[in-house]
Each structure stands twice: as C-alpha cells, then as structure tokens.
Amino acid sequence: MALGGLASDPAASRGRLHCEDDRGPRGPRDAFQRDRDRIIHSASFRRLRHKTQVFVAPDGDHYRVRLTHSLEVAQIGRAMARALGLNEDLTEALCLAHDLGHPPFGHAGEDALEEKLAAVGGFDHNAHSIRLLSLLECPYPGFDGLNLSWEMLEGLAKHNGPVIIPHWALAEADAAFPLDLQNWPSLEAQVAAIADDIAYDNHDIDDGLRAGILDLDALLELPLARRHWDTLEARHPGLDMDRKRAALVRDMIGTMVGDVLAETRRRVTEAGVETAADVREAGRQLAGFSAEMRDEERALKRHLYANLYDSAPLKPVRVEAHRIIANLADHLIANPADLPEGWQRGEGEEARLRGIIDYIAGMTDPFAIARHEEWIGKTDLEDRF
Structure with a gap:
C-alpha cells in the first residue's frame, strides 16, 4: 500500500521566511529539491567529512564520519519514502541535514559545550542545525541562512516528535518562522x-x-x-x-x-x-x-x-575530546579578542557567549585540535590527524 495521499507536496509548501529574487537561473527544481541542493552545497555539509561519528580521526579509511553517515541515512530514508509513496526529495534533504549542527568530536563535544555555556542556555545539536540553516550559513545576497522551506525546517525541528520546551536556538527560529512545534511533523x-x-x-x-x-x-x-x-x-x-x-x-x-x-x-x-x-x-x-x-x-x-x-578503547579518546572543547570554550570566554571577526553576536555577555558557541560548534575535529595547540597546548589526539 502506497501512502501517496499523505506525501508533502512542494507546490503546497507553506513557503520560505524570506521572499527571493528568482530572476537568476534556477533550473527545473521544486521547493524541496532546492532545499536538498542548498544543503549539499553548504559549507556545513562539507565540514561533516571531518567530524566524528564514533571513531575520532579513524585510522582506517573505512570507518564512518558524519558525512558518510548522513549519506547512508539519506539512502535508507529515500528508499523508504519511495516504497511508501512519500516525497523522496524532502526525505532525502532532511536525512542529509539532520547532523549539521553537531560540534567537533560528536557527543563528547556537545556535552562540553552544554556544560561550559549552560549560563546562556547551553547547546543542543538539533537546535543548532536549525540555527545554522536559518541564520549562520550566509551564501545568498538578500538574507541570512539558507531560507529553506517551512516543511524542511519543521521536519528538522521535530523529527523526533513534538517539542514542548524548545532550546533557546530553536525558540528563536520558531519566533521568526513559527513551526507548530506542538504537533507531529510530516x-x-x-x-x-x-x-x-x-x-x-x-x-x-x-x-x-x-x-x-x-x-x-x-x-x-x-x-x-x-x-x-x-x-x-x-x-x-x-x-x-x-x-x-x-x-x-x-x-x-x-x-x-x-x-x-x-x-x-x-x-x-x-x-x-x-x-x-x-x-x-x-x-x-x-x-x-x-x-x-x-x-x-x-x-x-x-x-x-x-x-x-562506552568501551575501554574509546573512553579515553572521548575524555580527551571533551577536554579539548571545554578548554577552547574557557579560553575564548577569558580571551574574547581571540574570537575571529564576524563571530560576535551583538552587545552583552549572552550575545558574546553565544558567538563562542557558534564558532566552536562549526569547527571540524582537526581545526579544533589546531586551535587548541595554538592557544592552549598539545593534545593527545594530534597524532591521529
């Protein structure tokens, strides 16, 4: 039994937050195909090739990283969408984008950011994916973010179900472009x-x-x-x-x-x-x-x-990864002049600390190690790169 009547229709999309000037060449693509292509061409997507899945800087070429994981998720998701008669392009785009907000070193990095910046709401990788796509990726002349469709942002925000108490980053995005967080998604x-x-x-x-x-x-x-x-x-x-x-x-x-x-x-x-x-x-x-x-x-x-x-071989690597991200956060909190130009988020302590979150979360594993070596000292992970 196909469920085509339940598929999301790009022609019936609730649209995008910003009106776009479509006078340039766009090709024969619908709204969800354009969403998918914007994800694939984003800098955040490219950075996934140097972000941890399970193994940090794996010694072998065959272990997964965030990029290859996302591609494999997209293959499985698209196959299921096709069998069910759902919109394959929207499904693929959601699969490709679901891990964009991960910081370096996976959940170890996320835990460190959450702890160090708890005073300003902490860090959540799913909410940060929405922040990246709505605000931080800026390749277009008329607006910040990738200006994805409502259905795309809704699906990323709620892919694990309704959100009753949104993280601050998700709450900001929802305030700008309401995503009906209390309901199940597509x-x-x-x-x-x-x-x-x-x-x-x-x-x-x-x-x-x-x-x-x-x-x-x-x-x-x-x-x-x-x-x-x-x-x-x-x-x-x-x-x-x-x-x-x-x-x-x-x-x-x-x-x-x-x-x-x-x-x-x-x-x-x-x-x-x-x-x-x-x-x-x-x-x-x-x-x-x-x-x-x-x-x-x-x-x-x-x-x-x-x-x-939680195995013995991986635990020391995870502990060191946590230390690296925590040290980077401490350093930038104490030395705000080292935060590169363009990462300031306005006046006040909250804006400054959230700029630090954005900067560190966007790092790849090797870039985080390089900044740690430059500002703080050697790590036990340098030889892995």
Missing part, C-alpha cells in the same frame, strides 16, 4: 528519524566489529543478530568472515526497513489519516518500528552503548 520527517536509527545501529556494528572492539560472539547473543547470522550460514555455508559480517549488517538493515514499512502502513490505516495535514494532527507517531522490533532495536542499542560507545 511523514517524511518521521521516516528520516527512523532511517537515522537504522543507519547508525547497523553501521556502528560494522565499524565496531572492524575495529575489533565489538565481540561477534557477544553480539550474537542478541536474538535479532543471531537469527540473521544463522540464516546467513544456512544460505551461504563456508562464507568468509568479512563477507558474512557485511551480509549481516545488510540483512539487518533490510529487515528493519521492511518492519518500518509494514508498521507505518498499519498505523496509518488504524489512525484513519487521509492527508498530510492529518498526519500533523494525528497526535501520535505514524512511522516507526513494530512493538517487537522496537524491543529488539532497543536491546541492540543497549549492547552498543555498553560494548562500543
């Missing part, structure tokens, strides 16, 4: 969110096994992994370990995608929604895992947190 945004879960669950398994941090036998104690592994052994007896590991990840992605498609169709039928507007008023999440798959996926996440993200 089905495209809901699909993009679940595509993110599917991608990082399975690709982190791949990277963790490749790095020798995850233990295959321990992973296979999870029923979800064991079922797929046993099926692979029956289907391809004698297959070498590298190919079998890749097939395991591929098959688990396929199973999760199939589960989301079936469950989303079931929920839509049960809710009786008939239009894209009905999706926002449904009062519940319509795209997601079945109850059985949800429980298995949560068990997988718990395993990854215990055995990969």
